[in-house]
């Protein structure tokens with residue numbers, strides 16, 4: 001039985017909490033024993049709702065040991081791993097602390113605010129011989145996993161073009177409004193668009209250059225609307241867009257359209273469609289589980305079986321941050337074609 005500690009039970013942390021509660025019902029050998037959140041009101045069930053449904057049930061916190069201080073929890077608890085669902089500006093600091101205490105670490109995306117911080121996290125994991133995985137959930141999302149299979153297998157030949165979009169209403173629920181402070185969240189590029197950056201990196205590797213046009217709408221939040229072209233030596237046309245100021249009744253959407261020499265794969269309005277150029281289009285059979293559930297199962301299986309966290313290796317999720325850094329630089333320079341480190 002692995003013992004877990006959850007750090008941060010804001011919007012995303014509660015999504016993770018639901019998964020640990022499900023593990024308990026399923027007799028899965030992972031037990032959440034301790035929870036830490038600096039805001040003790042959350043242990044009384046006082047939460048703000050977010051913009052996507054990650055679970056918001058009522059909790060019985062009496063079965064966990066509760067902390068409002070991370071150091072105290074790390075000092076007093078005997079854990080195998082921690083699950084960090086803290087604001088991004090705390091990821092590197094808390095991950096390194098936990099790794100140095102000899103714990104494995106699952107940490108929410110984005111890995112950190114800078115690639116230098118990502119490197120510190122990787123170094124701490126290496127030095128302590130512990131596993132580190134960033135919860136880049138799209139790598140575990142069935143609709144995106146299918147796409148990866150088509151890209152890697154070459155079943156439809158080479159990719160000729162790819163478009164990714166995500167966007168929705170402005171996230172206004174966060175602790176001390178950290179999400180809308182560029183210095184603490186990295187703005188829409190590092191926080192929300194990072195999912196598509198990570199997908200592009202996972203599917204196609206690092207582009208040679210990026211060019212990003214972006215705009216600020218909300219004072220102090222960095223870039224809120226953006227469009228990036230990813231430039232690869234083989235000339236495929238790759239673009240991703242994000243907008244977290246789509247308010248009103250729009251809700252939230254994520255979608256992609258990827259074209260290959262011999263077919264295309266489209267995921268729009270929650271519907272996945274594979275369209276071969278020599279036959280009928282179809283919707284493939286995929287897992288019904290969410291990426292959030294599957295990523296935690298994957299990480300804990302890697303701990304139980306002592307296997308590497310290949311699907312979301314920390315070096316790869318750090319490369320995602322390097323691409324995003326180039327996008328921010330490009331955006332600050334009016335879309336200048338900018339090399340990726």
Ligand SMILES: NC(=O)c1ccc[n+]([C@@H]2O[C@H](COP(=O)([O-])OP(=O)(O)OC[C@H]3O[C@@H](n4cnc5c(N)ncnc54)[C@H](O)[C@@H]3O)[C@@H](O)[C@H]2O)c1
Pocket residue numbers: 007008009010011012013036037038039042068069070085086087088090108109110135137173174175176191
């Ligand atoms: N994978 C996804 O789809 C997804 C979606 C939303 C958020 N996230 C990520 O999850 C992380 C958390 O985001 P969120 O939306 O849940 O934010 P949030 O503000 O709702 O939650 C953060 C929680 O951390 C707590 N906290 C703040 N400082 C702390 C400290 N020093 N010690 C202990 N607790 C502290 C806050 O009280 C709050 O409960 C971010 O990295 C975000 O990018 C991922």
